[in-house]
Amino acid sequence: MRTLYHLPLCPYSRKVRLVLAEKRLPFDLQVEKVWERRPEYLLLNPAATTPTLEEDNGLAVPDSGVICEYLEEAYPDNPLLGETLGERVEVRRLRAWFDGKFADEVTRNLNGEKYLKRISGIGHPDASALRAGYANLREHLHYLGWLAETRKWLAGSHISLADFAAAAHLSVLDFQGDVDWSVSPAARDWYARMKSRPSFRPLLADRVPGMMPPEHYADLDF
Amino acid sequence: MRTLYHLPLCPYSRKVRLVLAEKRLPFDLQVEKVWERRPEYLLLNPAATTPTLEEDNGLAVPDSGVICEYLEEAYPDNPLLGETLGERVEVRRLRAWFDGKFADEVTRNLNGEKYLKRISGIGHPDASALRAGYANLREHLHYLGWLAETRKWLAGSHISLADFAAAAHLSVLDFQGDVDWSVSPAARDWYARMKSRPSFRPLLADRVPGMMPPEHYADLDF
Missing domain, CATH: 3.40.30.10 (Glutaredoxin)
Structure with a gap:
């Protein structure tokens, strides 16, 4: 298998x-x-x-x-990178945005400090990294909300790898209770749509020893 | 244009x-x-x-x-990503290796500290970052040399994006005089082959205010 x-x-x-x-x-x-x-x-x-x-x-x-x-x-069925050259540029641009810029500015500071340091036994979270992570997350939620408001999905009219990359990062932050969804209702609505997809269910069922997600984590109507 | x-x-x-x-x-x-x-x-x-x-x-x-x-x-002519699925995985793996791992462990510590900090006016090189960068570079040169010894080009029998990603990082480090090529003769031979390609000439002609590359930088037979 x-x-x-x-x-x-x-x-x-x-x-x-x-x-x-x-x-x-x-x-x-x-x-x-x-x-x-x-x-x-x-x-x-x-x-x-x-x-x-x-x-x-x-x-x-x-x-x-x-x-x-x-x-x-x-496996080209259910394509997730877009069709035209321009669509594929935008999908890959946003994939790189979330896996690169968002990861450096937000995920590394929050998930890296609170989770990776603990499970690999290399120390405690650094307070200034956490502060930077939370501040950067607010800016990124505004950008994500703007994308979600002006397009059907993040990269355009079709769901794509851009949505799954963004949702993957947000899902680990949400598990840690780090996302203040009131910052951007448009981002929250987009994330609710992502969470309700069958592909998301196994992620919402994940549990990690010693960490409890907030009550809304697996709630599709949070 | x-x-x-x-x-x-x-x-x-x-x-x-x-x-x-x-x-x-x-x-x-x-x-x-x-x-x-x-x-x-x-x-x-x-x-x-x-x-x-x-x-x-x-x-x-x-x-x-x-x-x-x-x-x-x-522009599919002169393809640089490989043909079979397996070849394309290996080309992209090594592209990600050099632009991700090598960049984090070496380029960021050397080029980032010595060049980017200076041109953007945000301070002086950090000595511990430079030490880490040099130590990591030796390990990476051994890996690169091993690839070059066991394959015609880094990802296999054809020149590919893996070679250009690796050569691009090494070329900026070499411009700064940071590469001790005696660490790996196989890596040096591979880099000599890369440097002798017509596509490389404009890079070897680059000059930056306030920085002089070492004499061997543009020498095809260094």
């Missing part, structure tokens, strides 16, 4: 789980504690990041960006 | 310059001082990063990763 090596609160793993489910591709999940640097895993993915996808034919596909491009080429 | 907004010692800009030249696509270069946050540029690329490609038809393509995927789809 196709296997995805992942961490439950890794936004990149979550994005790939959403994409696999949207493409109706069955897969097994296996937790990979990358900080243990398991030799068999380093052979699949020398960068020792999550996620890595292992296909039934043995092909190992590391890195969520590489996995999503691979899945689009290998 | 197609325009690439860039910075001369930005590895991402250099990668796109190489790819455009390899695909024989003519373009104008325009320096973009992104820290000035020029409003017209933010319309092309809200993330305010370099590079951004602007096509004659007005399409703005920001982010070097997005640009390279776009160029491969819009």
Whole structure:
């Protein structure tokens, strides 16, 4: 069976789980504690990041960006990258925005400090990083809300990888209770639409030892 | 005329310059001082990063990763992403390796501290970042050398985006005199092959106010 090596609160793993489910591709999940640097895993993915996808034919596909491009080429049904060149630029631009800029400015400061440091045993959250993360998140929610107000989905008229990348990051932050949805009702409405998709259900069922998500986390009508 | 907004010692800009030249696509270069946050540029690329490609038809393509995927789809001649699914995974894996892991561990610590801080006027190099950058660079040169020894090009039997991504990062470090090529003769031989390509000539001619590259920088037989 196709296997995805992942961490439950890794936004990149979550994005790939959403994409696999949207493409109706069955897969097994296996937790990979990358900080243990398991030799068999380093052979699949020398960068020792999550996620890595292992296909039934043995092909190992590391890195969520590489996995999503691979899945689009290998399984073109239910396309998630857009059709025209211009649409594909906008989908990939926003994918890079959330996995790059948003990740650096928000996710690394909040999820990195509160979750990754704890599970890998390397210390306590840094207060100035948390402050920066919360401040940056407000700005990003405004931008996300503006996109959601002016378009049907984030990159245009079709749901795309841009939506799944953004929703994956927001889902881990929401699990930690870090998202003040009152900042942008348009962003909240978009996220409610994302949460109600069947592909999202397994993410909402994730639980992590020692962390309880807020009550609204799995509530589709929050 | 197609325009690439860039910075001369930005590895991402250099990668796109190489790819455009390899695909024989003519373009104008325009320096973009992104820290000035020029409003017209933010319309092309809200993330305010370099590079951004602007096509004659007005399409703005920001982010070097997005640009390279776009160029491969819009101009499939001289393909640089590989043919089979497996080849394309390996090319994109190594592209992500150099633009992600190598960039975080090496380029950010050396180019970021010595060049970006100076041109954007935000301070002096941090000594511990430089030490980490040099130590990491040695490890990465060994990996690069191992790839170059066991394959014709970094990702396999054809030259690809993996080679241009790696060479772009190494070219800015080499400009700064930061690369000890004696660490890996195989890496040096591969880089000599890259430097001798016509697409590389404009990079070797770049000069930056206040910085002089070492004598071997533009020497094809260093």
